[in-house]
Amino acid sequence: MRDVAIVGAGSTQFGRSQWSLLKLMCEASNEALGDASLGDRRIDAVYVANMGSVRNNRQAGLASALVDRLNVFPAAAETIENGPASGASAVKHGVQAVASGMCDLVLVCGGERMQEVNAFESTEFVSYLSHRYAEYVYGVTLPALAGLFARLYMERHGIRPEHLAMVAIKNHANGARNPRAHLQTPVTMEGILTGPDAFMNNPFIADPLRFFDCCPVSDGASAVLLAPAEMAGELARTPVRVAGIGQATDCQAVHERPDPAELPAVRLAAQRAFAMAGIEPSGVDVAELHDAFTILEIAESEEAGFFGRGEAAGALERGETRIDGRLPINPSGGLKARGHPVGNTGVSQIVELVRQLRGEAGNYQVPGDPRHGFALNFGGFGNNVLATVLERGV
Amino acid sequence: MAGTVDAARCRSCGRLSYPTHFYCPACHCRDFDPVPIEGEGTLLTWTRVYALPLDYAQLYLTLGIVELDMGVRAMGRLDIDEPVTGARVRATVGVVREIGGREVEGLVFGTA
Ligand SMILES: [Zn+2]
Numbered sequence: 001m002r003d004v005a006i007v008g009a010g011s012t013q014f015g016r017s018q019w020s021l022l023k024l025m026c027e028a029s030n031e032a033l034g035d036a037s038l039g040d041r042r043i044d045a046v047y048v049a050n051m052g053s054v055r056n057n058r059q060a061g062l063a064s065a066l067v068d069r070l071n072v073f074p075a076a077a078e079t080i081e082n083g084p085a086s087g088a089s090a091v092k093h094g095v096q097a098v099a100s101g102m103c104d105l106v107l108v109c110g111g112e113r114m115q116e117v118n119a120f121e122s123t124e125f126v127s128y129l130s131h132r133y134a135e136y137v138y139g140v141t142l143p144a145l146a147g148l149f150a151r152l153y154m155e156r157h158g159i160r161p162e163h164l165a166m167v168a169i170k171n172h173a174n175g176a177r178n179p180r181a182h183l184q185t186p187v188t189m190e191g192i193l194t195g196p197d198a199f200m201n202n203p204f205i206a207d208p209l210r211f212f213d214c215c216p217v218s219d220g221a222s223a224v225l226l227a228p229a230e231m232a233g234e235l236a237r238t239p240v241r242v243a244g245i246g247q248a249t250d251c252q253a254v255h256e257r258p259d260p261a262e263l264p265a266v267r268l269a270a271q272r273a274f275a276m277a278g279i280e281p282s283g284v285d286v287a288e289l290h291d292a293f294t295i296l297e298i299a300e301s302e303e304a305g306f307f308g309r310g311e312a313a314g315a316l317e318r319g320e321t322r323i324d325g326r327l328p329i330n331p332s333g334g335l336k337a338r339g340h341p342v343g344n345t346g347v348s349q350i351v352e353l354v355r356q357l358r359g360e361a362g363n364y365q366v367p368g369d370p371r372h373g374f375a376l377n378f379g380g381f382g383n384n385v386l387a388t389v390l391e392r393g394v
Numbered sequence: 395m396a397g398t399v400d401a402a403r404c405r406s407c408g409r410l411s412y413p414t415h416f417y418c419p420a421c422h423c424r425d426f427d428p429v430p431i432e433g434e435g436t437l438l439t440w441t442r443v444y445a446l447p448l449d450y451a452q453l454y455l456t457l458g459i460v461e462l463d464m465g466v467r468a469m470g471r472l473d474i475d476e477p478v479t480g481a482r483v484r485a486t487v488g489v490v491r492e493i494g495g496r497e498v499e500g501l502v503f504g505t506a
Contacts, residue, residue, distance in 0.1 A: 124447035134413035135469050137491050137498045139446060139455045147441030148459055155439075155479060206443040214445075253413050255459040255467040260438065 001099040005232035005239040005394045008036035008225030009354040014339035015182040016115050017219040021050075021057045025111035026069050028221035032107065033070075036225050036235045044103035045076040049090035049110035051083055051343035055125050056117045066109060076103070083129050084292065085379025086110065087222075087346020088245075088386035094226045095242050104228060110347030111221035122217050126342065129380045131253040143214055145254055145381040146293040147206030152261040153299055154208060157310040161208065165193045166316040167294035168212040171330050174323060175337025177363035182218045182339030213294040218339030222347040224354070229394040238358040243279070243372070244389035246272025252383050263303045265385040266376065270304035273374070273387035281305035284389075285370030286356045287327060288349040290378035291334040300376050301329060304387065328366045331356065346377035350388060357392040396487040399501050401466045402426035412466040434484050434506045435462035440477040449492060460485070460503055470501030482506040 010031025012024050019027065025048070033043075048063035059065065063077035082089040087110040094108040114122050127141045135145075153159060168187060175181035188195075192202040192212045202210045225235075232239035248268035251257045257264070274280060281304060289304075291297035298312045306327055307315050315321055321329040332338045332352040335345060353373035355361040373390040401412035406423035412431065417424050440458035456472040460483055471490050474483070483503040490500035 120446070120448050123445050127447050131413055137493070137500050138457055138469055138471055139443075139450060139491055140457060140469065141443060141445050141447055143445040144441055144443040144455070144457055147443060148439045148457065151441065151479065152439040203444070204442065205445050206441045208441075253469070255438075255469050256411075256413065260459060260467075 002101060003229035003394065004095045004098045004226055004242045005229045005236070006224050006242065006350070006354055006390070007227045007232050007236035007239055008032040009223070009351045010035055011180060011222035011348060011351050012220050013180050014218045014220035014341065017113065021053060021059060021111055021113040022065055022069055024113060024219065024221035025066050025109050028111065028223040029066065029070055029107060029109050032223035032225045038235065041105055043072040043075045043105050043107050045094070045097055045106045046072065047090040047094045047106065047108045048079045049086035049108070049343045049347055050079060050112055051081055051086050052112060052114070052125050057113055081343065082384060083379040084290070084342050085346055085377045085384050085386050086343035087348065088375065088377035088388055089346065091224065091347060091350055091388065092245050092247065092386060095245060098226050098228055104231065106226040107223060108226065108347060109221060109223040110344035112341035112344045113219045114217045114341065115219055119217065134253045134255070142292070142381065143206040143209065146295060147209050148254065149260070149381070150209050150293065150295040153295060156261050159295070159298060159313050161193060162189070163298065163313045163316055164209070164213050164294040165189055167291065167297045168192060168336060170322055171291060171334045171336040174331050174364055175333025178333050178338060181333040181337050182216050183333065183337040187212060209293055209295065215292045215335040215340040218341045220339055220341040220344055220348070222344055222351045224347060224350055232394045238392065239394045240354050240357050241391045241394050242388065243391040244273040244275070244277030246270060246276065246387045248272065248385055250383045252380065254381050263299055263382045265382050266300050266303035266378065269385040269387040270376065273389045277389035277391065279372060279389065284327065284372050284374040285368065286331060286353065286366045287329045287374040288332060288352050289329055289334065289376045290345070291330060291336045292340055292378065294336065296378060297329060297334065300378065304374070304376060323364060323366055331361065331364045331366050346375070346386065349375040349377060350390070353390050357390060397499055398430035399487055399499070400428035401431055403429045410465050412468055431462060431464070431466065431468055431501060432485055433462060433464055434482055435460040437477060437479055437481045437483050438467065439479055440472055458503060468501055470503045473502050473504045
């Protein structure tokens with residue numbers, strides 16, 4: 001296997017976009033391609049990550065359409081649907097294609113445009129991830145699964161609503177420093193939890209989770225350009241090596257897992273990524289976790305090994321996961337504030353880490369020249385999870 | 395009128411599974427006998443969800459995961475005003491959703 005490096009990265013603004021899905025993906029791809037010194041080299045393959053284009057945008061065969069708009073014929077092209085983990089899956093497939101020697105230059109683009117359907121329809125289409133007969137028929141949605149998980153996890157590990165709010169407050173503060181974030185408005189403990197208007201501002205969505213515990217529904221696209229590490233020096237000023245990738249699956253019906261309060265696929269995916277990269281969780285300098293719900297940032301940070309079980313709450317209290325903390329988590333604002341264009345998100349996380357490792361994250365740059373980044377992309381409700389470890393340099 | 399919601403008992407190793415799988419999760423055999431989910435159990439966790447998908451007229455749904463005494467867990471609708479984790483509940487079957495104009499039955503848990 002060859003080492004693989006990221007030699008270009010780009011993304012659009014996140015939020016509600018006037019652009020079509022393909023326009024979003026073209027703009028992100030254009031930025032990633034322009035970011036690398038390609039010369040007249042040709043793209044060998046395009047992998048596209050998306051979850052809902054057939055239902056929401058009446059567009060199938062997205063990767064073929066992107067090749068057409070970008071004029072990169074006759075590049076190979078595949079669209080990858082792996083739920084909310086589509087993004088990291090597409091990156092993984094791109095990495096495998098380069099590592100195997102079958103391809104040299106691979107463009108990976110994740111895009112999602114949700115606003116063509118209303119809130120009920122977008123909740124409905126994401127709920128197709130649930131088990132058809134044991135969950136979906138009850139009106140189970142992703143917020144419902146998160147609420148069920150949150151109550152269990154909070155009761156067992158002494159997590160209080162204040163801790164969930166601390167995640168939201170941190171990630172909104174980070175989003176306010178990221179010019180491409182969907183939500184750039186800071187929130188306060190008083191405003192969302194303890195003040196007189198807090199519960200009007202922050203009603204229950206899936207008790208015990210409130211509005212500010214849930215990510216927004218966003219449009220957006222991101223892209224990375226992959227190349228063999230031995231070519232990376234000619235293509236990029238600061239290449240970033242894909243040091244490790246891990247993936248694991250779990251029961252589809254959340255209730256059937258041996259312990260529904262645990263996320264073993266997160267643990268396994270992270271362990272595999274760390275093993276491949278040859279580093280420990282303590283070697284990570286910056287992490288982008290899948291905080292579709294605040295409780296997930298807490299649980300994932302423990303399952304991935306950054307904190308012992310039940311210790312993430314204390315770390316939050318001490319500010320250890322802020323941009324200037326010991327382990328900055330979601331400096332981009334995370335899904336909570338940067339936004340969550342579902343099938344895109346895993347690619348966005350990688351792009352954000354590339355910016356951090358190159359020292360190009362501007363107002364939300366993590367101090368201290370971070371060298372190792374970690375991304376966790378959580379599919380379904382934890383039944384298909386990918387972890388990626390990136391390292392500055394090749 | 396109400397039917398049953400069935401778990402599956404493996405004919406080879408006796409393992410009870412819900413939902414059903416193509417292969418037994420314990421022994422990989424693929425012959426099962428249906429076992430209706432019934433009786434009492436303990437409420438493991440619950441949520442009242444206001445983010446509802448299509449086709450729901452109500453403001454919220456109350457959903458829970460129940461650890462049944464018969465040896466499986468199951469998700470279901472809670473017909474309980476003030477749920478508390480650890481509460482004893484009883485399984486019944488009722489209409490839980492209309493999909494494409496067709497009523498779908500599922501588990502409804504009430505106070506035992
Ligand atoms: Zn068996």
